[in-house]
Amino acid sequence: MSFAPTPRALGRIKAALFVLALVPLARLVAAAFTGGLGVNPIEFVTRSTGTWTLSLLLITLAVTPLRRVTGWNWLIRLRRMLGLFAFFYACLHFTTYVWLDQFFDPAAIVKDVVKRPFITVGFSAFVLLIPLAATSTHAMVRRLGGKAWQRLHYLVYLIATLGVVHYWWLVKKDVTQPMLFAAALAVLLGYRVVHQLRNLSPRSGAPACGRR
Amino acid sequence: MLIRRPPDLVPSDITPQEVYARRREFIKAAGGLALGAGLGLDALPAAAQGKATTMKLFGVKESPLSTGEKKNSRQEITEYNNFYEFGTDKADPAQFAHTLVTRPWTVAVEGAVNKPRVFDIDELMKLAPLEERIYRMRCVEGWSMVIPWVGYPLAELIRRVEPTGNAKYIEYDTLADPRQMPGVRSRVLDWPYVEGLRLDEAMHPLTLLCVGLYGETLPNQCGAPVRVVVPWKYGFKSGKSIVRIRFVEKEPRTAWNKAAPREYGFYSNVNPDVDHPRWSQATERRIGEFSKRKTTLFNGYADQVARLYAGMDLKKSF
Numbered sequence: 001m002s003f004a005p006t007p008r009a010l011g012r013i014k015a016a017l018f019v020l021a022l023v024p025l026a027r028l029v030a031a032a033f034t035g036g037l038g039v040n041p042i043e044f045v046t047r048s049t050g051t052w053t054l055s056l057l058l059i060t061l062a063v064t065p066l067r068r069v070t071g072w073n074w075l076i077r078l079r080r081m082l083g084l085f086a087f088f089y090a091c092l093h094f095t096t097y098v099w100l101d102q103f104f105d106p107a108a109i110v111k112d113v114v115k116r117p118f119i120t121v122g123f124s125a126f127v128l129l130i131p132l133a134a135t136s137t138h139a140m141v142r143r144l145g146g147k148a149w150q151r152l153h154y155l156v157y158l159i160a161t162l163g164v165v166h167y168w169w170l171v172k173k174d175v176t177q178p179m180l181f182a183a184a185l186a187v188l189l190g191y192r193v194v195h196q197l198r199n200l201s202p203r204s205g206a207p208a209c210g211r212r
Numbered sequence: 213m214l215i216r217r218p219p220d221l222v223p224s225d226i227t228p229q230e231v232y233a234r235r236r237e238f239i240k241a242a243g244g245l246a247l248g249a250g251l252g253l254d255a256l257p258a259a260a261q262g263k264a265t266t267m268k269l270f271g272v273k274e275s276p277l278s279t280g281e282k283k284n285s286r287q288e289i290t291e292y293n294n295f296y297e298f299g300t301d302k303a304d305p306a307q308f309a310h311t312l313v314t315r316p317w318t319v320a321v322e323g324a325v326n327k328p329r330v331f332d333i334d335e336l337m338k339l340a341p342l343e344e345r346i347y348r349m350r351c352v353e354g355w356s357m358v359i360p361w362v363g364y365p366l367a368e369l370i371r372r373v374e375p376t377g378n379a380k381y382i383e384y385d386t387l388a389d390p391r392q393m394p395g396v397r398s399r400v401l402d403w404p405y406v407e408g409l410r411l412d413e414a415m416h417p418l419t420l421l422c423v424g425l426y427g428e429t430l431p432n433q434c435g436a437p438v439r440v441v442v443p444w445k446y447g448f449k450s451g452k453s454i455v456r457i458r459f460v461e462k463e464p465r466t467a468w469n470k471a472a473p474r475e476y477g478f479y480s481n482v483n484p485d486v487d488h489p490r491w492s493q494a495t496e497r498r499i500g501e502f503s504k505r506k507t508t509l510f511n512g513y514a515d516q517v518a519r520l521y522a523g524m525d526l527k528k529s530f
Contacts, residue, residue, distance in 0.1 A: 038291070038303065039287070039302075039500075040302075111492075112492070116490060170490070172353065174300035176300075
């Protein structure tokens, strides 16, 4: 239960996770050079980067429940990197859309964002991610103060929800895949609600914990 | 018209459909349960490539109705398909459609006609001279291809069964056999896949009863052995692997219209000015091209078909 890596081991775990998080991108690049992107490569890249953005968001949201369940508090030290990788793939996803799908046509993009609900929602999620990425450093946490920083970063719950809605609304008919993401998100958010309620109940002696 | 194997091929190059079908029948007849069925499919990896089960069509004429645009490759046409009976991913049909048995095959033509009858596929393929029709194909999802179909006008078949005065529309059903089509086990659409046309649309010379692609019989994933092609409408109107054509008085309730009536109308004519509620139809990506191109009214066939819709509000009858 109380496994805790030494600082050196933690460094290695972080390095391994860093490389692992780059695998989806490496696979895309490799596929691009070997004709593995299929008949509609732009669609393939858009789908792939979108899927990985959402996956990494959910993985980031899984850190706290996992930490509580296992008692491995050091897991929290991996969370920032995971969150930044979610942002990284979101940037790739957004770039694919702006560049390969819309060819930097500002009029077309504005029209799309305003008129298409699934793009409105996806675009909002992306914009909301920017302040979280920008305030991810220790210096920014100190500057904002723990409480304000925490409050700002609660936005991730909204962002992940918007991300799942974005996916759900874009598929033509078969919502199996978005449903799986929605179910995972529901579990992760549900865990937090239950945990919060337990902390609030008078029988529980523990004070409400700051990190959710 | 003859269907035969070109003599310069060695036996391993192709697996003729007849042999393939017989093999499966034999395995079934032999009472091969899970193991037998598994072997029957696994022993034929070549069939999964689509190419393997098609055969050359002879005596195919060129048509003045073909476009001169650059054709999409056979690979593009056969590896990127919407055929939900085999799965909702566009790579699924190429992977799973080898289980479709296209011989023997019959098409029942019934309803408001004087001469209803059941056509055998081989008879159907000889009903009228085969033509190559190179058509643009625009998918409702926003991509397009240029495809060299082989077939003859659906009107040739319609004339032979003599529609009565009550025949205002036709509807055509795709096979819905869960044993051959794994996607039919999912309830993503209300099976069988039904599509339809107004009778004048069905009689239009551009509307094709299609039996081939690139000079050969249709690959399974493209709707073998016989399908409909309506080039000025979104691709989903062009029903695949047809087993029944019915002449009816009322507008048919079609598969996508039933699934999402607000998004897919009965007409579904390609129209850059009528958006899908969730995405724009103003542009399309031609498969194989980098930048998008502008979508044209009736997919560029306005000169031939616009008169069919004179006086109609295309925004209302979408």
